[in-house]
Amino acid sequence: MNEILVLIKFLLKIVLTTCLRKVNNFCFFFMWFQDSSCIKLINDSWANTVVGCSMFILQHKLKRLKIELRVWKKNSFGNVHNVVLFK
Numbered sequence: 729m730n731e732i733l734v735l736i737k738f739l740l741k742i743v744l745t746t747c748l749r750k751v752n753n754f755c756f757f758f759m760w761f762q763d764s765s766c767i768k769l770i771n772d773s774w775a776n777t778v779v780g781c782s783m784f785i786l787q788h789k790l791k792r793l794k795i796e797l798r799v800w801k802k803n804s805f806g807n808v809h810n811v812v813l814f815k
Contacts (some may be wrong), residue, residue, distance in 0.1 A: 732774050756792050
């Protein structure tokens with residue numbers, strides 16, 4: 729399980745570097761790891777079985793995780809930009 733989190737942290741660092749170049753890309757914030765529901769979501773998403781070659785499996789799992797994290801983020805934090813603007 730720890731290997732999965734290390735792998736995901738490594739892959740998310742790659743995503744973060746590309747995220748800085750594109751406006752509409754998905755960004756992962758490491759503060760999300762402080763929430764236990766985020767870690768559970770990552771473990772549950774990663775545990776789902778995908779059939780195919782290794783690169784297809786990795787791509788499919790990351791794509792699914794990205795979608796699930798977007799939904800989780802919206803449900804957990806709402807629209808962060810509006811919250812910051814109104815405070």
